[in-house]
Amino acid sequence: MGQTTSPSAETIRAARIEHANLRERDLADKLGITEAQLLAAHTGQGVTHIAPHPDTIIEIASSLGEVMALTRNISCVNEKVGSYGNYTSGAHAAMVLNDKIDLRMFPIHWCHAFMVEKETDAGVRRSLQVFDAAGDAVHKIFMRGETHLAAWDAAKFASALPDQPTQLDLAERTAPEAAKTNREKLDVLQSEWSKMTDTHQFMRLTSKLRMNRLGAYRIVGAPFVRPLATDAIDRMLNDVQAAGIEVMVFVGNRGCIQIHTGPIETLKPMGPWQNVMDPGFNLHLRLDHVAEVYAVDKPTQRGKAVSVEAFGADGALIFQVFGVRREDYDSRPAWREIVDNLPALELETAV
Template identity: 65%
Template sequence: MRNASGTRERDLAGKLGISEAELIAAFTGYGTTRLAASPDRIMPAIETLGEVMALTRNPSAVHEKVGRYDNFHAGDHAAMVLAEDIDLRIFPRHWVHAFAVEKETDAGMRRSVQVFDAAGDAVHKVFLRSGSDLAAWDRLVGALATGETAQTLDVVDRVPAEAPKADPARRETLQKEWRRLTDTHQFLRLCSKLKMNRLGAYRIAGAPFVRALDPGSVSPMLEAVRDAGIEVMLFVGNRGCIQIHSGPVETLKPMGPWQNILDPGFNLHLRADHVAEVWAVEKPTQRGPAVSVEAFDQDGALIFQVFGVGKEGRDSRPAWGRIVEGLRGRADLEAAQ
């Protein structure tokens, strides 16, 4: 979202030394309405809007999907939206501030629901499109408005990314337990049990579980997916929301430091220059090996993950596996293992 000068709100907030949520809140009563932030209330209301654009980002990647919200599954720790095009994993404790924003642009009025965490960083945004239901929008704002009129917002200090955490003395235990995995979701529980985190575990696991890739392999990987015409699952998230695209990658357009996917219904904007480490990872599951490419920034924060899509009658995983095998390794990290 841009202001009148064409600067994105997030960038303008940074220049002002405040969070994006504080900047949005400053316009309360002038296009901004404070909303209840609970996904249990927001998601059912968004389902009534029809076709919208969902946006989830972190400092290095912006993931945009067009579709309809549906099939919301509530949960205190984790919730989900499992619609045909909109696929989200939601962590409600980070949904702290929410706003309905109406902003006049050169293209007309732009309406959005914007959710932020306790530090005022964006967690998830929903933008109405030309075919969205405006009557449903009015009902959403009326039902979720908190009545708060303050143009200031209390935020906390941003929690920095957790540095890579590993215990080389427990490497054999990590490898032994890794072989026993039956689902990718078990991996983070394993890391927690061993007092490690994702990147720390990757750095010590070694073959055949992980392979360090050249940080410059991201664009060749996306180009190979495009050229092979296969489907992938591409995850981008933050502490409060993970958004997933399942499908092909068709149009790549690099622009300066950005690598962009510009497809109908799906856009990705990736700061390729933020990528510090890339790992090819293989985890056993009941459906066979789950192979992923995962990118991290210089602070150890996860930027994105890509998996092959396995669908009955149209399984892209073998072709995806061949693409990953062909990516160039990074000798210094491999030698450190």
């Protein structure tokens, strides 16, 4: 997707005025462009290009006090309120880790970034927005109030890039990787799975066997993976709410993974969406996008890590939920009970 396929900046700005009530993502879809192209068309009109590396973005975010962090994929949105303290940089992966904001960031996919000032009925809404090479959103950070406005203004002045284009050259969007399965290595997969001592070893194992996450889940079988009915996702969220336990909810894309650790208190279904609407944490999940669900059991040195993981029809991971264990709290027994009682996938049999 290059700039020759995009409408002119003038056309995009006119469409923004005409469809003022549409969200940016919906307007971009309507115009056949990406969110990054929509923002670039407003360069100099509330939009400023800045360096897209996490080092730059998180340095600015950490000066803005309490903010709202948003990470999404096409089917799920994770929104957390907190501050960007305790940042660790890295060439291949960076991290923010504190009691509210918990992120894993992959700089290779942080390709375009903007400081955005948008007029709304409630006043100017300020945000940092990061996009990948195809112009799809990776991570967004929204200011709350104007207490740190001086820090925002200083960062915008110091961080603006010399080049401020109104159009972007973008890469073609890469389709999610389909399930990769290697049945010839099933015995090795099962044997090595049973020997894992850390969940992070899983991706190295599947890569070594020329599989991926979904491909391995489809074939490894009991006692490691149990296919679940697609409606198990909604039941799981309701059961976690009813039990009052804390869980870890992972939502991500190629460039960022955002993690909520805590309870699920308020569920508000709306059409195809199931929504968590809690103070400091919102989750928006398209239940109709869920095509495959698995209960997954991985051994670790701290005990078994049990997760429920949902995938879209294209094979993309939508989100994952785990139990929580820390020094003063362990939700894993209650979480295991919830997972064990989720409905299994009913496989069709030939007659």
